[in-house]
Amino acid sequence: MLLEPVIKKNFKFKWILLIAAIILITTMITLMVIGAFMLNQKTIYKNVYIESVDVSRLSKEEANKKITEILNSEIDNHQLELKHNEKIWIIPYSNIGYRYNYDEAVEKAFSVGRKGSIWNRIKEINSTRNKPLFISLSSSYEGAKLQPLINEIRKEIEREPIDASITRINGSFRVKEEILGHKLLEEQLLKLMEDRIEGFSSEPIKIPTEIIEPQLTSIQLDEIKDVLGEFQTTFNPSSEGRATNIRLASESINNRLLMPNEGFSFNEATGPRGLEEGYQIAPVILNGKLVPGIGGGICQVSTTLYNALVRADLEVVRRQNHSLPVAYVPLGHDATVADGYIDLQFINNKEYPIYLVSYTEGDQLYVGVYGKRTDHVTISLDSKVVGVIEPQIEVRKDPNLTAGERRVEREAKRGYRVTTFKVYYRDSKEIKREEISTDYYRPVKGIVAEGIAPTVGENSNSNTEGGGEEAAEETIEEEPPTEPSPDEATGIPEEAIDEDSSAGESTQGEAKPQVPSIGQ
Structure with a gap:
């Protein structure tokens, strides 16, 4: 009887253990069945997204x-927008081969809950049930397609700057505004495009450019409004050839703009001055005589320019006087030129641009220098003759003239030594004077033919005593050595220099057929 409670107690405990074992086994079997079902699922687990697209319970093919x-429709509607001023470029993403790596993303989505131990797999599967898992898509594009697009944009954007320009029409200056240049900053643009593409952004891109400033602006040219120096000379318009040459040379230096420190060459500005360029034959001085030559009158333009330059207080770096006086300006005020030999050159020594105006009107040749006047000083030239050289007279016996008969073959002309001063005035009062040149104008030897033929009825033999030609040679007067002319000092033949006769309209040209070395 004492053992009966113990037996009953053990029996009850065994039943409890049995039930517990059954429950445990059942639970394990249930878990194993559920786990097997979960782990062997053929679709993507619940709450898995690719970007914003829910791919839960889809096979890989269905998800893809x-x-x-x-x-893909999102890519088709996505584009790069680039802006420059008012211009807009639209580049669809499809044009650059943009695409998503779908297969890679689907594989990642499908691999959720399928890696690691059973416990880790079940744990990851349950985790996604409570908290969605988002998988990002990787993308790619054809970067090589960007450069051709950039090249096209560069063609439309890039441009060289255009300087402001100035012209003088009907006595008034007209200034045309400058145009800024633009240079595309390609590397910066490429980086911006890559950043937008990689971020799948549609934010507009402001195309980076560099502004290229022109060298000459309207602000600078607006300063050109004052007459700094001007001069005019008179010519004979009825002398057609010479008038044409003056007009052509004047036009070649008209409307010339010079920046600060910029130099000017008369010969370079006018260029070749031959028949092909329209220059004509006009009277020139050759060996003291008037003969036809090409370009007669050009030196009147260089001389008129020189006088305007001096009055504008510009730096004349090269100038030479004629070998003989000219009629259209006083001694010491002239400037000759000869292509390849003698030039008139100056430099704009101002701090602002200057502008040359030159034209002919009627019998007047005008040259003006315009710019910005910074003072109230006026300038003129004053020349002093410091020496007069009397010419020699050569008498040649001429058997074709009767005794006592004389004929002037070449008119004698005096030579001069001249000092020229640049005179500064303020309020009509002289404030300064400086010597700018010392010039020499050579004398011209006169030639007179004197007859030696007998008069009618006179013994013809008396004419030949001592030998006719020998007697003539003995009567020639030799000219003593004189100071060399500027032309001789530089090795330039006299006939290469453009000079005027005392009549004011007989000017020697740049070159003549008689002077092959000049080449015009």
């Missing part, structure tokens, strides 16, 4: 198809 349909 779904995201391709949805996201």
